[in-house]
Amino acid sequence: MKAQRNCYVYVYNGYSDWEPALAIFGLNNFTDIRVVPFSLDGRPVTSGGNVSVQPQQSLEQAIAADIDLLIIPGGTTIASSSEHEALLPLLRKQLDSGQLLAAICDATAFLGNHGLLDQVPHTGNDAQVLQMMAPAYKGAAHYINQPSVTGGNLITAAGTAMVPFTKEIYTSLGLLDKKELAFWFGFFDTAGATLKFSHVPPLPFFYRSYEVNMAGMLPLVRTATLEMYRQAVGAGLEVSGPVQWHYHQFDGNPDTIFRLDIGLPVTAPAPVPAPYKCETLPAFDCISATHEGAWDKLGDTYGKLIGAMQVLGIQMSGYNREQYFQYDFNQPDQNITNVQIGVIKP
Known part of the structure; x- marks a missing residue:
C-alpha cells in the first residue's frame, strides 16, 4: 500500500504566514496530502501576522521523516539568524533524495547564502537583493527574473508571488488534474481563467x-x-x-x-x-x-x-x-x- 504523501512546513517566530498559506490550504482541503508544520524544537511559534502556531513535529523528527514536499517560507530572521542553519542537513537531504523543496521570499536568500542555488535555475525577490542578502551566493548565472521558478526538484519564488509559487507546487506534484483543487485554485490563478463568474x-x-x-x-x-x-x-x-x-x-x-x-x-x-x-x-x-x-x-x-x-x-x-x-x-x-x-x- 502506497504511503500517504506529506508536506512539511517550517514555522518559526516571525515567519511570513501568507507565503505558504495558499499552497497548504489547497493541499489540506482538496488533496490527501498531509500537511505537517514543524519548528526547530517542536514548541509553539508566533508568525509575522501574530498568529500562534502549534507545530506537530520538531526538526529532529522532520529529519527522520520521508518528506514529499518541504516548504520554507520567508520571514524576518530566516536570512539573518544563525539558528536556522540547523535546517541545512534537512534541506540537503531533501534535494539529494530528489524530493521537492520549495522556498519563497527571504528563504531563497537563506538557500543562496549556503550554496544551494549555485547550480540550479531559481528566482527570488530580486537579483540584486538576493546578492545583497546572501553574500556567499554564487548562482547569479542561473537567476531567472520570474515570479516563481522550478529547477529540478527546487521551487523558488518572490515573496509577492504566493499564487505562482502555489501553482509551481501543485504542478510539480501533479495535482492540477484534480477538478476540485483546480476549480478552487482557478479563482486565484488569473493566468488560467477558465474558472470564473x-x-x-x-x-x-x-x-x-x-x-x-x-x-x-x-x-x-x-x-x-x-x-x-x-x-x-x-x-x-x-x-x-x-x-x-x-x-x-x-x-x-x-x-x-x-x-x-x-x-x-x-x-x-x-x-x-x-x-x-x-x-x-x-x-x-x-x-x-x-x-x-x-x-x-x-x-x-x-x-x-x-x-x-x-x-x-x-x-x-x-x-x-x-x-x-x-x-x-x-x-x-x-x-x-x-x-x-x-x-x-x-
Missing part, C-alpha cells in the same frame, strides 16, 4: 414546471425531454440549444419538494398552451463547470463546486441550471453536462 444573458426558454422530490424527478429523465421536443415542434418554435433542467431551491435532500423546469432554449418567446410556458428568462450570474461522465456522479461535481464556493464565501442564489450538451443512455460515460450554480454577486 459567468454572466448568462437573458434566455428565451420553452419549458414545463414540475413540483417534485428526488424520486419524482427520476422518471422525467427520458420522458420529459422527448415531450418538450415534440411540443416545441408542434408549436412551431425554433430550438436554439440543448435541453436544460432548472432547479429552484433544491437543497440536495432527497425528500425536499422543489420546482424543476425542464425545457429548451428557443430563438424567441411565443404564446403556448398550458401547462407549457415560453418566455425570456432574466440574466443569470453563475459559476459553471463541465461534468463529463454518468449522471450518477453529478453529485460529486456539485459537492466539489459548492465546497469550493463555501471556502471562498460565495453566496448561492438557490437557482441552478444543467445543460445537457451530450447524453447517451447506453454509454453514460460519454455524457457531457454543463453545471451552472447561481450566485449572488457582491
Whole structure:
C-alpha cells in the first residue's frame, strides 16, 4: 500500500504566514496530502501576522521523516539568524533524495547564502537583493527574473508571488488534474481563467414546471425531454440549444419538494398552451463547470463546486441550471453536462 504523501512546513517566530498559506490550504482541503508544520524544537511559534502556531513535529523528527514536499517560507530572521542553519542537513537531504523543496521570499536568500542555488535555475525577490542578502551566493548565472521558478526538484519564488509559487507546487506534484483543487485554485490563478463568474444573458426558454422530490424527478429523465421536443415542434418554435433542467431551491435532500423546469432554449418567446410556458428568462450570474461522465456522479461535481464556493464565501442564489450538451443512455460515460450554480454577486 502506497504511503500517504506529506508536506512539511517550517514555522518559526516571525515567519511570513501568507507565503505558504495558499499552497497548504489547497493541499489540506482538496488533496490527501498531509500537511505537517514543524519548528526547530517542536514548541509553539508566533508568525509575522501574530498568529500562534502549534507545530506537530520538531526538526529532529522532520529529519527522520520521508518528506514529499518541504516548504520554507520567508520571514524576518530566516536570512539573518544563525539558528536556522540547523535546517541545512534537512534541506540537503531533501534535494539529494530528489524530493521537492520549495522556498519563497527571504528563504531563497537563506538557500543562496549556503550554496544551494549555485547550480540550479531559481528566482527570488530580486537579483540584486538576493546578492545583497546572501553574500556567499554564487548562482547569479542561473537567476531567472520570474515570479516563481522550478529547477529540478527546487521551487523558488518572490515573496509577492504566493499564487505562482502555489501553482509551481501543485504542478510539480501533479495535482492540477484534480477538478476540485483546480476549480478552487482557478479563482486565484488569473493566468488560467477558465474558472470564473459567468454572466448568462437573458434566455428565451420553452419549458414545463414540475413540483417534485428526488424520486419524482427520476422518471422525467427520458420522458420529459422527448415531450418538450415534440411540443416545441408542434408549436412551431425554433430550438436554439440543448435541453436544460432548472432547479429552484433544491437543497440536495432527497425528500425536499422543489420546482424543476425542464425545457429548451428557443430563438424567441411565443404564446403556448398550458401547462407549457415560453418566455425570456432574466440574466443569470453563475459559476459553471463541465461534468463529463454518468449522471450518477453529478453529485460529486456539485459537492466539489459548492465546497469550493463555501471556502471562498460565495453566496448561492438557490437557482441552478444543467445543460445537457451530450447524453447517451447506453454509454453514460460519454455524457457531457454543463453545471451552472447561481450566485449572488457582491
